[in-house]
Amino acid sequence: MLSAEKLTKTYPGRPPAHALRGVTAAVSAGEIVGVVGESGSGKSTLARIWAGLDDATGGAATLHQRPVADWLARDRLGFHRRVQYVFQDPVESLNPRLAIREQLATPLRLLRGLPPADARDAVGELLAQVGLKAEHADRHPHAFSGGQAQRIAIARALAARPEVVICDEAVSALDVSVQADILDLLRELRASHGLAYLFITHDLAVAAEFCQRLIVLKSGEIVEQGAANTVLANPQTDYTRTLRDSVFSL
Numbered sequence: 365m366l367s368a369e370k371l372t373k374t375y376p377g378r379p380p381a382h383a384l385r386g387v388t389a390a391v392s393a394g395e396i397v398g399v400v401g402e403s404g405s406g407k408s409t410l411a412r413i414w415a416g417l418d419d420a421t422g423g424a425a426t427l428h429q430r431p432v433a434d435w436l437a438r439d440r441l442g443f444h445r446r447v448q449y450v451f452q453d454p455v456e457s458l459n460p461r462l463a464i465r466e467q468l469a470t471p472l473r474l475l476r477g478l479p480p481a482d483a484r485d486a487v488g489e490l491l492a493q494v495g496l497k498a499e500h501a502d503r504h505p506h507a508f509s510g511g512q513a514q515r516i517a518i519a520r521a522l523a524a525r526p527e528v529v530i531c532d533e534a535v536s537a538l539d540v541s542v543q544a545d546i547l548d549l550l551r552e553l554r555a556s557h558g559l560a561y562l563f564i565t566h567d568l569a570v571a572a573e574f575c576q577r578l579i580v581l582k583s584g585e586i587v588e589q590g591a592a593n594t595v596l597a598n599p600q601t602d603y604t605r606t607l608r609d610s611v612f613s614l
């Protein structure tokens with residue numbers, strides 16, 4: 365479904381930052397693919413390019429074999445209907461001035477194509493799916509805890525009924541117990557909606573628990589990838605072993 369072929373990204377500067385140096389990877393329908401690696405290894409850069417938020421310098425990022433840039437030029441709504449994302453800071457990613465109802469109704473109208481009256485009704489349904497109540501719809505973002513706000517960000521991503529949700533450190537800012545609840549929610553949603561996730565995390569314990577397959581990035585290159593269990597049980601590189609051991613020893 366999502367594919368990257370020899371993807372490169374260089375940010376200009378002195379020296380230039382080679383954020384991606386030829387990344388070839390893919391996410392299949394319904395799959396949970398984790399991207400792990402130390403800070404600055406290029407995880408968010410890959411996520412942003414696949415989400416259509418940033419351009420690659422070279423190589424190709426595609427959705428259903430069609431370049432992301434081509435989707436954005438010819439069928440921007442179609443792209444965003446299929447690919448959604450959830451970022452680390454939920455409060456930051458919600459508009460502080462708009463009630464939740466407005467923020468959820470917009471993608472329901474624009475991306476799912478519901479008439480305005482139906483979109484307003486569907487907001488309650490969407491909130492129920494992420495474990496919130498219909499009456500929450502009239503509140504503003506500041507009235508929610510971090511975990512609740514992240515549920516709203518997930519609800520907004522789901523409004524479009526996407527095929528894949530890109531989660532960039534989506535649970536990293538949350539307490540461990542809230543993290544576990546959100547991961548359960550993501551699992552349930554995957555079972556009910558047939559979603560795929562690209563799940564970016566620096567936390568290998570979370571990656572081990574949640575992901576089926578792992579891509580390990582180091583300085584913009586993939587150093588190994590494979591089934592999550594295999595990669596973690598039997599790392600092929602010292603880099604992955606160090607990442608793993610630094611988490612598990614904690």
Ligand SMILES: Nc1ncnc2c1ncn2[C@@H]1O[C@H](COP(=O)(O)OP(=O)(O)OP(=O)(O)O)[C@@H](O)[C@H]1O
Pocket residue numbers: 375376377381382383401402403404405406407408409410566
């Ligand atoms: N807008 C930018 N301008 C210049 N350099 C950038 C920019 N964004 C990222 N970089 C550089 O690209 C490299 C990869 O950054 P990226 O944000 O993808 O890392 P990451 O793996 O997501 O790290 P973290 O775990 O800290 O979020 C880093 O060296 C970073 O400094």
Ligand SMILES: [Mg+2]
Pocket residue numbers: 407408409
């Ligand atoms: Mg990042």
